[in-house]
Amino acid sequence: MKILITGGAGFIGSHVVRRFVNTYPEYQIVNLDKLTYAGNLENLTDIEAKENYTFVKGDIVDQSFIEDLFEKEKFDCVVHLAAESHVDRSISNPLEFVMTNVVGTVNLLNAFKTHRTNPDGFFYHVSTDEVYGELGDSGKFKETTPYDPNSPYSASKASSDHFVRAYHVTYGLPVKLSNCSNNYGSHHFPEKLIPLFINNIQNNKPLPVYGKGENVRDWLFVEDHASAIDTIFHKGTNGETYNIGGNNEWTNIALVKLLCKLMDSKLGRPKGTAEELISYVKDRAGHDFRYAIDSTKLMTNIGWRPSLQFEEGLSKTIDWYLKNEEWLNHVTSGAYMDYYKEQYEER
Numbered sequence: 221m222k223i224l225i226t227g228g229a230g231f232i233g234s235h236v237v238r239r240f241v242n243t244y245p246e247y248q249i250v251n252l253d254k255l256t257y258a259g260n261l262e263n264l265t266d267i268e269a270k271e272n273y274t275f276v277k278g279d280i281v282d283q284s285f286i287e288d289l290f291e292k293e294k295f296d297c298v299v300h301l302a303a304e305s306h307v308d309r310s311i312s313n314p315l316e317f318v319m320t321n322v323v324g325t326v327n328l329l330n331a332f333k334t335h336r337t338n339p340d341g342f343f344y345h346v347s348t349d350e351v352y353g354e355l356g357d358s359g360k361f362k363e364t365t366p367y368d369p370n371s372p373y374s375a376s377k378a379s380s381d382h383f384v385r386a387y388h389v390t391y392g393l394p395v396k397l398s399n400c401s402n403n404y405g406s407h408h409f410p411e412k413l414i415p416l417f418i419n420n421i422q423n424n425k426p427l428p429v430y431g432k433g434e435n436v437r438d439w440l441f442v443e444d445h446a447s448a449i450d451t452i453f454h455k456g457t458n459g460e461t462y463n464i465g466g467n468n469e470w471t472n473i474a475l476v477k478l479l480c481k482l483m484d485s486k487l488g489r490p491k492g493t494a495e496e497l498i499s500y501v502k503d504r505a506g507h508d509f510r511y512a513i514d515s516t517k518l519m520t521n522i523g524w525r526p527s528l529q530f531e532e533g534l535s536k537t538i539d540w541y542l543k544n545e546e547w548l549n550h551v552t553s554g555a556y557m558d559y560y561k562e563q564y565e566e567r
């Protein structure tokens with residue numbers, strides 16, 4: 221079976237590619253990635269020489285390139301992760317999100333619809349819980365929760381989800397979808413909360429907490445997301461959506477304080493050192509208050525469980541960043557500095 225994984229050089233994609241290449245030597249895995257600021261082949265050095273793995277550099281927005289690739293390769297299945305993924309960037313540049321997340325997804329759907337030859341093959345779209353909008357103090361997102369996206373990022377992902385379903389209903393294209401909560405783990409680009417704060421604590425830089433730090437996120441270890449994708453890929457039903465979450469809600473400020481405590485201890489600094497770096501800054505525009513996922517369908521229907529407790533996962537994540545200073549130095553040089561200035565200097 222030949223599987224196209226898009227966005228495989230990014231954070232979650234690299235974990236999914238690694239899992240599929242290592243677990244299923246009988247599958248041919250093709251990783252298609254544009255290598256934007258978020259894509260990095262250093263994330264895949266351990267598997268790049270494997271016989272069942274190929275990398276293709278390319279842009280999913282480039283219609284003729286995508287057509288040619290699908291015509292030539294006749295993929296059996298697609299696992300689609302390529303996206304612009306950061307909410308703050310979507311506020312600064314929404315059109316980029318429409319191009320990659322919406323137009324790019326439709327290009328892939330068209331090419332797959334035209335060139336697929338395996339009747340059992342399907343298009344698996346990896347999406348986010350942010351499409352459901354925000355929750356108040358109680359309740360959880362279920363697969364039946366109406367879509368109500370608030371950020372340009374979540375609006376673009378909601379749109380791409382709708383296109384995937386529309387291709388299923390209109391053209392009978394076999395599809396699967398999953399909507400996952402916030403991920404954390406190794407190889408996470410340091411623009412998102414956890415890796416950004418790990419990097420700043422290491423470098424004694426301020427920790428910019430948006431608003432009062434009372435917003436709530438439901439955190440899942442990235443390898444548990446990859447295992448859920450594996451489970452849904454193999455056991456999920458055609459046309460169905462599965463919510464994936466860690467049942468692990470944290471206010472941002474409680475999470476940041478836990479991170480500070482773990483970092484002080486790992487860096488051998490006196491207790492309370494990192495907490496002094498906390499700086500409350502202007503809130504994000506349209507900041508969703510709370511996300512929480514109900515994964516009952518995935519757990520009971522096809523049998524998935526997260527493997528790690530949060531503190532253990534966070535500790536493993538910090539250890540990875542401390543051991544991989546070179547990775548962090550590479551990704552935070554050049555354009556990262558401009559991004560940081562633009563997002564945080566005037567906040």
Ligand code: NAD
Nearest residue numbers: 227229230231232254255256258259279280302303305403
């Ligand atoms: P990421 O930003 O780390 O990686 C995205 C990857 O897509 C990068 O390798 C990038 O080079 C590639 N890419 C971007 N534009 C492209 C284009 N036009 N053509 C080809 N490749 C392109 O993102 P991530 O956090 O790994 O997220 C992966 C997927 O999972 C996304 O679809 C995202 O919406 C979804 N998701 C993320 C989270 C999370 O917490 N990070 C949670 C749920 C769902």
Ligand code: TYD
Nearest residue numbers: 307402411412413414428429430435437472
């Ligand atoms: P983020 O990691 O960007 O993920 P998402 O917005 O997709 O949930 O942010 C997680 C939470 O942390 C979110 O409530 C915004 C907050 N946050 C900060 O307080 N400061 C920061 O510098 C960043 C990047 C995020």
